[in-house]
Structure formats: C-alpha cells, structure tokens
Amino acid sequence: MKPSYRPFPSLLLTALFCAAGFGIIAALVGTSHTDGFDSALISAIQGMESAPLTRIMQSFTFIGAGLPAGLLACLLAVVLYICCGLRRELLFFFAVPGGSWLLNELLKLLFHRERPALYRLAEAAGYSFPSGHSMAAFSLYGVFLFLVWRHVPSLPVRILLLLFGAFMIVMVGISRIYLGVHYPSDVAAGFMASGCWLAFAIGVYRRYSGPGFERVPARL
Template sequence: MNNRKLEFSMTLMVCVICAIGFGLIAVLVGNAKIQNFDHTIISVIQGIEAPRLTTIMKFFTMIGNGIPIAIITFVVMIVLYTFLGHRRELIFLVCVVIGSALLNTLLKLIFQRARPDINRIAEAHGYSFPSGHSMAAFTLYGVIAFLVWKHVPTTIGRVTIIILSSLFITFIGVSRIYLGVHYPSDILGGYLMSACWLTGSIWVYQRYLERSERTRSTH
C-alpha cells in the first residue's frame, strides 16, 4: 500500500509539474513574452542549415506526420497481438495515441497561434501551439518504450530503448524548428503536455492491470 501511495504521489507530481510548465509557456505565448527565447533558438538551429542536414530533418519530420505515425502504430499493434498476444497493451497503445491527437487538436483550437514565417523550408498548415509532431512523437515513442521495456530482460536492452526513443522524440521536435514550421515554445509545450498525458495514462493502465490480477486471483 505504501509503495502504491508513493507511486501515485510521484505520478501526480510529474503530471502537475508538466501541466504547470505547459501553463506557463501558454501564458507567455498568449502575452507574446516568449518571442526572444523563440527567435534565439530558431537562429541557432537554422544557423546550421546545410543541404544534407535538411534532408535528414525532412526525414524526421516525415515520420512524425499523421500517416507514418498511423503506420508505425499499426505495426506495433501487429507485433503486440501476433508475437506477444497482449490485447490489453494493444488497446492501451491505441487509446493513448488517439487521445494525444485529440488533445492536441483541442489545444490548437484554444490557443490558435499562427505559425512562424522565418526561413520556411517546408510547408505546414493549421495552428502552431502546441506542436502536433512533438506531442505525437513523445506519446508514440514514449508508449512504445514503456510497452517494450516490460519485455526486455537486460539492462543494456532497456537503456538502448530509452536512448532510441529519446533520439526520435528530440530529432522530430528539432526538425520542426529547423524547417521553420514551429516555434521552440511550440515544441516544448507539446513535450510537456504529452508527458503529462502519457504519465497519467500509464498510471491508470497499471492500476487496471493490478485490479485485473486481483480479480483473477480471487476466482
């Protein structure tokens, strides 16, 4: 019971910290007081522009688009169902990814921030804050890391999963700044909101598994 209370407290603390961080960024965005931060980061990232790097960044932004995200999600679903036989994990994955997308759509409609027009290398439509790519990447690769982690027995394997998922999340976010379609605050806000959503979702899922195990043990 004490471990469960501690876990709940830690989960709540992470969610609150991420929510407060997102709220602060949202206030600064609304008051246009984050422009210096945004333009400084944009100048640094776009200052290293090069043809080969642009190709790399376009690749990372591509795999953060809706269709590639859907394909990756579907492939992971097949693996979970076919090789591991975990239907509950499959349902959890779908709910978390779809929930993140719906949350992002709602937040964009609330804030309605226009996209930057500084050195636009790629085209993008819709509102800017929070970044849909950063939320989708953090949610998808975060939940994949969580689900795969449970089935990897070695420390090296688990560390590799964390490193790979972190790299994908980071590069997808940076690619949006590099290509000129998002402000850095859009990316950071997307990460924070997605972290809040994913942390809360994982906690709820873990509690569901515990209740299911207790129910089976009593029958």
C-alpha cells in the same frame, strides 16, 4: 483484497508537473516573453542548414506526420504482439496517441497561435501551439517504451531503447523548428502537454490493469 499500486501518486505528480510546465510556457507565449528565446533558437538551428541536413529533417518530420505515424504505430503494435505477446494492451497502446492527437487539436483551437512567418523549408497548415508532431512522437514512443519495458529485463537493452525513444522524440521536435513550421516554445509545450497526458494515462492504466504490470527488475 484489491492490490494497491503505489506508482499512481508519483505518476500523477509527474502529470501535474508537466501540466504546470505547459501552463507556464503558454503564459509566457501569451505575453510574448518567449520571443527572444524562440528567435535565438530558430536562428541557431536554421543556421546549420545544408542540403543533406534538410533531407534528414524532412525524414523525421515525415515519420511524425499523420499517415506515416499511424503506420509506424501499427508496426510497433506488431512488435508488441509478436515479441512481447501483448493483446489486450494494444487497445491502450493506440488510445494514448489517439488521446494525444485529440488533446493537441483542442489546445490549438484554444490558443490560436499562428505559425512562424520566418524562413521556411516546408509548409504546414493549421495553428502552431502546441506542436502536434512533438506531442505525437512523445506519446507514441513513450507508451511503446512503457509496454515493452517489463518484457526486456536486460539493462543494456533497456538503456538502448530509452536512448532510441528519446532520440526520435527530440529529432522530430527539432525537425519542426529547422523546417520553420514551429517555434521552439511550440515544441517544448507539446512535450509538456503530451508528458502530462502520458503520465496520467499510464497511472490510471497501472492502477486498474491488475498486478501483471508490476515492474520487472532489470539485470545486466
């Protein structure tokens, strides 16, 4: 009898929740109801401007850019291969960020939102909504954590990995706001869109990959 994978319905619900969140943000952006929120958060984040902080934010944005992000993905793939012994899973590892990039391109063409015309510390081409850097970071670190999770039974190490992944995702998003190339609503929508794709992809993968991806209980 073919095994049934219960995580799929919950992951599907997560994907639907994120899709709904993205739809709400998109609707609010379309009716200019995010203008006050965007302006207030941009002012607060850019109000912390300093030369050292600018260099830090430029570093996070650089990490989330196309070529550096690709090189980082290759490095993480090496970690998964050497430390976790994953092989066939690497195709899935690269497919998730690739799908996120394609989804971002399609959404930007659909919404055609121009980038902020306010104070900028960097330049960026293309449309603004949703943030591609935010989507790339969410999908890359999210799929990495998913694949490495069952190979790290230690609870403290798992917590550290989660904190690291969350930190990188948030900092990439904040860096785009700080540098003036994205609205906060772009970043939030990027997280929601990528969260939807990631949850759906993981749900399908767990459903059809076989029993090898059953969760391994953590231990102290």
